[in-house]
Amino acid sequence: MNIEQLIDYLSREQDFQKNLTKWMVFPPTEARYAEFPPDLDERLLQALKAKKIDRLYSHQREAYDLIRGGRNLVLVTPTASGKTLSYNLPVFQHLLEHPEARALYLFPTKALSQDQVREAQELVKLLNVDIKTYTFDGDTPADVRRTIRAAGHIVVTNPDMLHQGILPHHTLWIKLFENLKFIVLDEIHAYRGVFGSHLANVLRRLKRLCRFYGSEPQFICSSATIANPRELAENLLEQEVELIDRNGAPRGEKHFLFYNPPVVNRELGVRRSVVGEVRNIVRKIMPTGAQIIVFARSRLRVEILVTYLRDVAKQLHISPEKVRGYRGGYLPKERREIERGLKNGTIQVVVSTNALELGIDIGQLDVSIMAGYPGSVASTWQQSGRAGRRQKTSLTILVASSSPLDQYIVEHPAYFFEKNPETAQLDRENLPILMSHLKCAAFELPFEEGEVFTPDITGQLLDFLVEERILRKTEGKYFWMREIYPADEVSLR
Structure with a gap:
């Protein structure tokens, strides 16, 4: 049967x-297809054909064109519609053209990270090139962590590890931050409420370190069907985002x-x-x-x-x-x-x-x-x-x-x-959350006087932390002066 x-x-x-x-x-529903982009590397073309992919879905081609044009985007299509290829294709194309470039993939769970690494490594094997793809999470052994920091082209992790294991130790990740071209945020509908409010501030810290190291990464987001995907992505990133929601699969x-x-x-x-x-x-x-x-x-x-x-x-x-x-x-x-x-x-x-x-x-x-x-x-x-x-x-x-x-x-x-799915809400300016991440940011890098972390009130909050003897202000800079490690005291979930 x-x-x-x-x-x-x-x-x-x-x-x-x-x-x-x-x-x-x-x-x-029938598929809507699009041809491969004319600038696609021949090695990628052959790798896709080996996977029995002889053309793209329309949303995959639309995503490729926008990403290659330097735009931030959020892709909203159903389960099993090929979202992973939508961001892997332009990322791998850029890495083939610029081998020194780096990409950071963020997934809400460890299981999802492992799954995506397997998929990326399968593509690397078919390409027969030296693009190193690693998972960096709590299960990663110490000796492998050193290799990832030095040589990982694509680092796959989760928000918690970014918050506690990468940003506070950014001096060990200079190669990543100096050459960071893409940040992929998958399943962003999971980042709502308190978790989403924390992640928005973690991304502020990440962008601040990127500016310090001279990189300006592009953001690629994907989401399940929710009522406000563009609004959620723009709230998380504080940047303009293009929306792709016409499914071709x-x-x-x-x-x-x-x-x-x-x-x-x-x-x-x-x-x-x-x-x-x-x-x-x-x-x-x-x-x-x-x-x-x-x-x-x-x-x-x-x-x-x-x-x-x-x-x-x-x-x-x-x-x-x-x-x-x-x-x-x-x-x-x-x-x-x-x-x-x-x-x-x-x-x-x-x-x-x-x-x-x-x-x-x-x-x-x-x-x-x-x-x-x-x-x-x-x-x-x-x-x-x-x-x-x-x-x-x-x-x-x-x-x-x-x-x-x-x-x-x-x-x-x-x-x-007949009902639209729910809207996903977050509050970047929630004061306890904001203060926690302001402390983490000050630990990572001293604040300059006049620097903006959150609009309007950054200076007042930093001065308050000086009064509380958490920061010290010297020559127009705010320095961390406590012995504690602030990221350890902040749980994102």
Whole structure:
């Protein structure tokens, strides 16, 4: 039974149908293509052809042209639409032309960093050139860190490591800062609220050090679908940004189902357990061989579901090893093994927290099941996008819990399907956050009198820190005078 036959079977199964509040079908869309740019290096052209890419999607070509024109941009297209190639192509083209140039890639999670490094290294291997691409995070051994600082053309890291491991030690990273041409910020929709407010100030510190070392990097951002991607990018960067939101990638037919478990206690409004209902739904789907991702709201629920679904696999005479969990707390080696298993098909069912919501490449899955509403429209679409990558038909099932929010969503499907995703907000001028990063910036490099870190009030804040005996003002400069290491005292999340 293939995915189309499974969908047909579910549409005729009465026990399943009576619990559905909505069955939405999104028709497939055709790809829109563009030719390779005329200035593309022949080595890149051959590497892409080796990857069976003989032309670009329209948004990839648009991104290439804007980046080559020196513009900052934010790219907003769905999951699996080739966002990575959109920024890798112009970055690699520039590195082939200027081997001394450097690029800094920032991803919100370590898992995503590892995934993107693998992709970049695969391209380097096909190019057969000496472009060194490294991950720099908490797992990087000390001897490898020295190599990265001296020779890394593309340094892939996360905001926390940039804040605590790179900026305070900028004198060890002179080669990077002097030659920094591109800063890639992937998944910027994750940078909202307090985390986004911190990152905006980390980027102020980064740009300040770049100015000191004589570089002026260009910013390339990408995001999942949110209501205000350009506004968010401009808030983070404090620079003008071009928006690309016309997706050229094809999309297969998508079936999106809202499933509301039956009531077990009408007086209390309690419905059958989400975990039990997900187990029953997976039992129907597993014999078809379809690859399934189940999103759970907590680590505990991931482990419970894994236990239940392994029992289901045994009952269906399927190897329990085909069911795996994926969450924070697993060793990096285990996570890589699960990602590989999903790509090569040896794992049929993965139960994950939102750790797999972001764009880690886990191949072509068929079914996405959410054990409870993820909490936002944007996250729901992200999790749904993990199934049906590229042009295949896909199925998404949102299984509601008894919580009022879940019940509102499934009982009012028009609210979800007709609503724009949420806006992402941040506040760069939040005083406690701003002061924390002003101290970090002063530790990294003394402030000149009249220098602007934040508009209007930089001087007043620096004078206040002098009064508090945190900074010392001498000959028109503000110097750090405490023994503590300020970045250690500031958590971004």
